[in-house]
Amino acid sequence: MKPTGKDVDPQDRAFGQRVQRFRKERRRTQAEFAAALGRTSSWLSQVERGVQPVQRMDLLQQIADELGVSVQQLRPSAPAEASGSSQSPATQSLSNDLDETRRLLSGHPALDTLVAGRGISAQVRTVDALRADVDDLWELTHAGRLAQVSALSVDLLPELERAVRTAAVGEDQGQLYLLLSRAYQALSAAFVRQDEADAAWVAADRAIFAAERSGDPLHVCASVYRMVHAFVRLRALGQAEHAAQTAIQALERQDTNTPEGLSVLGTLHLSLALVRARASARTEAKEEIAKARAIAEQLGENRNDFNLEFGPVNVEIQAVSTAVDLGDAGEALDIGMSISADGLSPERQGRLLMDLGRAHAQRRHGGEALDCLLRAEAIAPEVIQTHQAARAAIRELVLVAGPNASRELLDLAERADALD
Numbered sequence: 001m002k003p004t005g006k007d008v009d010p011q012d013r014a015f016g017q018r019v020q021r022f023r024k025e026r027r028r029t030q031a032e033f034a035a036a037l038g039r040t041s042s043w044l045s046q047v048e049r050g051v052q053p054v055q056r057m058d059l060l061q062q063i064a065d066e067l068g069v070s071v072q073q074l075r076p077s078a079p080a081e082a083s084g085s086s087q088s089p090a091t092q093s094l095s096n097d098l099d100e101t102r103r104l105l106s107g108h109p110a111l112d113t114l115v116a117g118r119g120i121s122a123q124v125r126t127v128d129a130l131r132a133d134v135d136d137l138w139e140l141t142h143a144g145r146l147a148q149v150s151a152l153s154v155d156l157l158p159e160l161e162r163a164v165r166t167a168a169v170g171e172d173q174g175q176l177y178l179l180l181s182r183a184y185q186a187l188s189a190a191f192v193r194q195d196e197a198d199a200a201w202v203a204a205d206r207a208i209f210a211a212e213r214s215g216d217p218l219h220v221c222a223s224v225y226r227m228v229h230a231f232v233r234l235r236a237l238g239q240a241e242h243a244a245q246t247a248i249q250a251l252e253r254q255d256t257n258t259p260e261g262l263s264v265l266g267t268l269h270l271s272l273a274l275v276r277a278r279a280s281a282r283t284e285a286k287e288e289i290a291k292a293r294a295i296a297e298q299l300g301e302n303r304n305d306f307n308l309e310f311g312p313v314n315v316e317i318q319a320v321s322t323a324v325d326l327g328d329a330g331e332a333l334d335i336g337m338s339i340s341a342d343g344l345s346p347e348r349q350g351r352l353l354m355d356l357g358r359a360h361a362q363r364r365h366g367g368e369a370l371d372c373l374l375r376a377e378a379i380a381p382e383v384i385q386t387h388q389a390a391r392a393a394i395r396e397l398v399l400v401a402g403p404n405a406s407r408e409l410l411d412l413a414e415r416a417d418a419l420d
Helices: 010-025 030-037 041-048 057-067 099-105 111-116 127-143 146-166 171-193 197-214 217-233 237-253 259-278 282-299 312-325 329-336 346-362 366-379 381-386 388-404 407-415
Strands: none
Touching: 010 041, 010 057, 030 041, 030 057, 041 381, 099 146, 099 171, 099 197, 127 146, 127 171, 127 346, 146 171, 171 197, 171 217, 171 381, 197 217, 217 237, 217 259, 237 259, 259 282, 259 312, 282 312, 312 329, 312 346, 329 346, 346 366, 346 381, 346 388, 366 381, 366 388, 366 407, 381 388, 381 407, 388 407
């Protein structure tokens, strides 16, 4: 977990201040400089505040090169031979994000096993032990503890990939493919939360393949849901719509009435509502919310099948988000004020507060908007740091407040990278 402002190491804070000073001297915005590094603006904002340590020497060298300074100017304690070091990235310490998991997805996690042939045997843990790790991976993802997600997945994924290729065909292999799909679904969700939609797409695609091999069609559809959200983050609304509709149609043809099937179907309708709202298709978005609401009523309880958190409460949270996207702030506030989301994950709670903050901002309720956004940040910081909509709302609050903007608001804007 990233440190809070009180826990920031003084050396990391000093390093971040140097990066910010050199960047501003060169008249480069956070967005421009982050893009040059292949990073997000929110990541760079965290570096400059000292919240995100930079420990990898290759990354430190890259930042120095982009600024046109030496590594020692950024970090005086760095060894003089750091510049041009031949040290392999694999032997360097890791930064506190999903970088290593992203790198893992860039290759084949079990290529050595594949090349060696199917006849080999591998020392793997029991299915129950692997299942416990996948459950932990999902808990960490829901809690937004992405550094720990990365630390767990870099060992777990290759082990699962080896296991499915060396297990005897039969029940164990099907269970292992299902665990592999669940692990990739968790990573897709984590990458969406960190606004790395291309990696989320890759993870979702692998989740779909593994779920199909497991023989569990509902997990295939749950994986499609993850892909829809990756497409939305990529602003590929046509692809998102097609993916969601295809899965919905397949489930409706099967007349799915189990609680698990209803959870998946309802969640897909919510994802389609999101797509419609982003396309400003008001009537269609509300129709999808109504369909999801009817399914939730039929289900009668809040569930977490396939880690989808579907049920009556989650439908209303999405209804708030849809109303805000459509500019219906009054409707969003009416719905949102009646929701009790205490039993849901920090992600869901943070998202509700963020959307209520956006609704208050649309109504020019500056104090209420700031309160909701600060509470959202406290529960799930990445909701504020990675959502363009949240940054837009914060930017609007600053513009409306003008010279009267409070220090709390300006600090929030800086943390969310909402002013560059």
